[in-house]
Amino acid sequence: xxxxxxxxxxxxxxxxxxxxxxxxxxxxxxxxxxxxxxxxxxxxxxxxxxxxxxxxxxxxxxxxxxxxxxxxxxxxxxxxxxxxxxxxxxxxxxxxxxxxxxxxxxxxxxxxxxxxxxxxxxxxxxxxxxxxxxxxxxxxxxxxxxxxxxxxxxxxxxxxxxxxxxxxxxxxxxxxxxxxxxxxxxxxxxxxxxxxxxxxxxxxxxxxxxxxxxxxxxxxxxxxxxxxxxxxxxxxxxxxxxxxxxxxxxxxxxxxxxxxxxxxxxxxxxxxxxxxxxxxxxxxxxxxxxxxxxx
Amino acid sequence: xxxxxxxxxxxxxxxxxxxxxxxxxxxxxxxxxxxxxxxxxxxxxxxxxxxxxxxxxxxxxxxxxxxxxxxxxxxxxxxxxxxxxxxxxxxxxxxxxxxxxxxxxxxxxxxxxxxxxxxxxxxxxxxxxxxxxxxxxxxxxxxxxxxxxxxxxxxxxxxxxxxxxxxxxxxxxxxxxxxxxxxxxxxxxxxxxxxxxxxxxxxxxxxxxxxxxxxxxxxxxxxxxxxxxxxxxxxxxxxxxxxxxxxxxxxxxxxxxxxxxxxxxxxxxxxxxxxxxxxxxxxxxxxxxxxxxxxxxxxxxxxxxxxxxxxxx
Numbered sequence: 165x166x167x168x169x170x171x172x173x174x175x176x177x178x179x180x181x182x183x184x185x186x187x188x189x190x191x192x193x194x195x196x197x198x199x200x201x202x203x204x205x206x207x208x209x210x211x212x213x214x215x216x217x218x219x220x221x222x223x224x225x226x227x228x229x230x231x232x233x234x235x236x237x238x239x240x241x242x243x244x245x246x247x248x249x250x251x252x253x254x255x256x257x258x259x260x261x262x263x264x265x266x267x268x269x270x271x272x273x274x275x276x277x278x279x280x281x282x283x284x285x286x287x288x289x290x291x292x293x294x295x296x297x298x299x300x301x302x303x304x305x306x307x308x309x310x311x312x313x314x315x316x317x318x319x320x321x322x323x324x325x326x327x328x329x330x331x332x333x334x335x336x337x338x339x340x341x342x343x344x345x346x347x348x349x350x351x352x353x354x355x356x357x358x359x360x361x362x363x364x365x366x367x368x369x370x371x372x373x374x375x376x377x378x379x380x381x382x383x384x385x386x387x388x389x390x391x392x393x394x395x396x397x398x399x400x401x402x403x404x405x406x407x408x409x410x411x412x413x414x415x416x417x418x419x420x421x422x423x424x425x426x427x428x429x430x431x432x433x434x435x436x437x438x439x440x441x442x443x444x445x446x447x448x449x450x451x452x453x454x455x456x457x458x459x
Numbered sequence: 460x461x462x463x464x465x466x467x468x469x470x471x472x473x474x475x476x477x478x479x480x481x482x483x484x485x486x487x488x489x490x491x492x493x494x495x496x497x498x499x500x501x502x503x504x505x506x507x508x509x510x511x512x513x514x515x516x517x518x519x520x521x522x523x524x525x526x527x528x529x530x531x532x533x534x535x536x537x538x539x540x541x542x543x544x545x546x547x548x549x550x551x552x553x554x555x556x557x558x559x560x561x562x563x564x565x566x567x568x569x570x571x572x573x574x575x576x577x578x579x580x581x582x583x584x585x586x587x588x589x590x591x592x593x594x595x596x597x598x599x600x601x602x603x604x605x606x607x608x609x610x611x612x613x614x615x616x617x618x619x620x621x622x623x624x625x626x627x628x629x630x631x632x633x634x635x636x637x638x639x640x641x642x643x644x645x646x647x648x649x650x651x652x653x654x655x656x657x658x659x660x661x662x663x664x665x666x667x668x669x670x671x672x673x674x675x676x677x678x679x680x681x682x683x684x685x686x687x688x689x690x691x692x693x694x695x696x697x698x699x700x701x702x703x704x705x706x707x708x709x710x711x712x713x714x715x716x717x718x719x720x721x722x723x724x725x726x727x728x729x730x731x732x733x734x735x736x737x738x739x740x741x742x743x744x745x746x747x748x749x750x751x752x753x754x755x756x757x758x759x760x761x762x763x764x765x766x767x768x769x770x771x772x
Contacts, residue, residue: 184562184605352558353568356621359516359550360572361542370571374562 191454198450204443212259219253223410232426243429245415246422247408251429255436258410262437265322265404265411266392266444269329274384277334281341282376286349286368296342302335311394315403325404329394333387340383344376378455385448389441396437412437463527464629464661465492465515470524470534472510482733484510486685487524489759490663494628497655497662499676499693501669501708503729507685508665512633515663516550517541528629546576549622553634555614559606565592565617566602572624591620596650612643619651623658631663636671648675669708673697678764681705684740685732691765701765701772704741739770747771 192198211218221240226247233244242251284295302310314328348354348371357367396413398404405411407418415433423430467490474482485507492498500508513519515526517533526534533544549572552558559568569588573579579587589599595616606614615635622630635651636644652675655662666672672679673693680690681704689702700706707725727744730736736743742752751770759768 351560352552352554353560355513355518356550356552356558356618357571357575358518359545359548360575360625361545362571362575363538366575370563371560375560 188454192450195450195454197446198454201443201446201450204439205447208259208440208443209263211256212263215257215260219250219256221250221253223249223253223257224408225249232422232429234426235428242432243426245419245429251432254410254415255412255432258412258415258433259436259440261322261399261405261409261411262392262396262413262440265326265329265395265399266388266440269326269395270333270384270387270391272326272330273333273337273387274381276330277337277384278341278377278380280334281338281343281380282345282368282372284338285342285345286364286372288346288349292342295338299335299338302331303339307332307390308394308397311398312401312403315398320403320406322405325395325398329391329398332394333384333391336387337380337384341376341380344379345372348372348375379452382448382452382455385451386445388444388448392437392441392444396433462494463491464494464529465490465663466525466527467491467511467515468525468527470511470514470526471522472507472514472519473522476733480733482731483685483735484732485514485521486732486735488682488685488687490515490680490687492629492661492663494661495655495659496678497664497676499664499666499672499679500682501666501672501679502682504667505729505732506682507732508667508682509633511682512550512631512663512665516545516548516631518550542576546572546578546625547627548629548631549625549627550631550633551615551618551622551635554638555611555618556606556638558618559614561606563605564602565597565604565606565609568606568617569621569624572621576625578625587624588620591623592617594623594654595620610643611639612647615639615643615647616650619654623654626658627660629661629663631665633665634667635664637666637668644671651675669697681708684729684735686740686768687759688741688769689767690759691761691767695765701761701767702741702769703745703747703771705767707746739768741769 226249228248230240230244231246231248233240235241235243237243240250240252242255245251245254280295284292305313311328311332314331315325318324318328354367354371357371362370395404396411396416399411399413400417405414407414412433419430419433467488470485470488471483472485474484476482488511490498500511502508510519514521517526517536521534524534525532528544528548533541566585566588569591570584573584573587585602588602592599592601597613597616597620601609601613601617609617632651636647639647648671651662654660662675664672664676676693678691679693679696680687681696681702682688683704689696689700689705696705697709700709725744730740730743737756738754739745739752739757742748745752749770755770757768757770759766761767
């Protein structure tokens with residue numbers, strides 16, 4: 165923008181200003197890596213949404229006579245798993261569970277963590293201390309350990325796995341939210357609003373949320389990949405999704421015994437996790453730089 | 460001298476620090492602003508100038524003293540009781556880059572006080588904002604601009620427009636030009652002068668820049684370590700400063716003339732506001748320190764308009 169302004173000041177002077185989100189979109193579209201990542205994310209999401217229409221075969225139907233076929237087998241482009249089920253169909257349908265477990269905990273944690281963090285940052289004082297020290301307690305554990313311990317304690321199952329992941333992600337989001345809010349609260353425009361008599365609620369609504377939710381959201385999207393990996397890990401340990409439900413982590417687990425027989429087929433779910441999390445990460449990276457306005 | 464718009468007496472702001480120490484950021488400040496005048500508050504960074512600004516506007520609660528605005532003590536009023544009074548006093552900040560919300564248009568920023576105070580909305584507000592922009596010398600096309608599309612000087616003009624929106628009586632200017640380019644500084648200063656004349660505003664002008672204060676203010680108060688050490692009409696203070704600190708401040712700005720001996724530069728640093736020395740707070744750095752200064756704290760005293768807190772004066 166600054167380059168543009170200095171090069172053609174007279175043009176900019178009469179141009180109507182573009183809105184914030186429009187400028188974010190324009191900057192995002194310039195970032196080729198981010199756009200590619202966004203396309204991959206979109207493709208995965210669409211595949212997950214319409215899995216049952218896209219999947220060429222029934223992901224649950226196995227035949228013992230066609231177990232562990234290699235990639236490129238006729239009728240089974242990505243081979244079959246240890247029970248003779250079509251890998252392609254299972255991977256497509258598995259995207260649903262993996263995405264669900266990757267995205268839902270992060271979204272819930274984004275909601276709860278933002279509220280807590282913004283409140284802590286804005287109210288400050290003893291409330292801030294209480295919230296942040298509680299968060300620090302959770303920080304003492306490595307996230308993998310915490311997720312495994314929590315879902316182990318809660319018992320296996322999809323709901324409990326997502327609950328434990330949510331609890332794992334609340335502390336880091338609270339931290340980011342608190343840090344950004346504390347920064348924004350110290351800005352002079354907040355003080356100017358107070359000098360005009362704006363109430364705390366108005367200030368939060370008008371000045372804090374708009375400047376804070378973007379960065380927190382970007383951070384949260386970067387957690388989606390972590391969440392997917394942790395969710396796969398929980399399923400791998402038998403704490404998340406139960407067989408025969410297709411889920412990438414669980415598939416990785418059940419196929420690991422076949423690693424010497426069909427290494428490429430066995431690696432496929434891992435590849436899916438890898439590609440999806442990288443795509444989410446690059447997408448959130450691009451989003452962050454696109455949203456970074458020079459004040 | 461009955462029509463004081465703002466009268467501050469014994470204003471104090473203390474912050475409790477770790478280890479039971481108390482930081483006295485503002486330590487018994489007396490100020491008096493008559494309607495229509497411009498008082499400069501000068502001092503080194505960290506002397507409590509900006510804290511005074513925020514206290515006067517009740518953006519932070521004082522630890523002691525009174526703040527009489529139009530005769531009414533506002534020092535202990537709650538936020539709800541303050542709200543109607545906020546129309547009459549506004550602030551302009553040092554850094555226009557952080558004084559405007561980067562996500563809001565110029566219109567939204569300037570209209571904010573109007574909306575908050577419920578004075579006008581919609582098209583009426585837009586007409587008022589357009590009028591305000593014109594008043595600060597910005598075209599109507601700026602209404603829908605975002606702060607990052609404006610220069611520093613333009614941003615400061617937008618901030619001035621916002622501060623003027625409610626037609627205040629008192630304007631607190633917290634170093635309004637020190638974040639701007641020198642060429643823009645002069646423009647903004649001239650503009651502020653003009654504005655005061657045309658709107659009959661009262662300024663509390665906070666600055667560390669003596670030249671700026673001399674240009675804009677009628678009276679000056681010199682602050683050192685949380686207290687005012689000398690106060691008087693601008694020309695008197697610049698021509699005949701009586702406090703050794705004021706002398707050192709002025710001596711550090713004016714070019715040395717061959718006819719007078721250069722003042723000795725001040726030795727040492729400003730003491731920590733948590734460890735204000737007993738007696739005169741300037742004594743440890745004072746070139747004309749006497750026995751008495753180490754034990755007795757001088758009060759601001761003097762004849763009429765020129766007052767000074769020094770035993771030697």
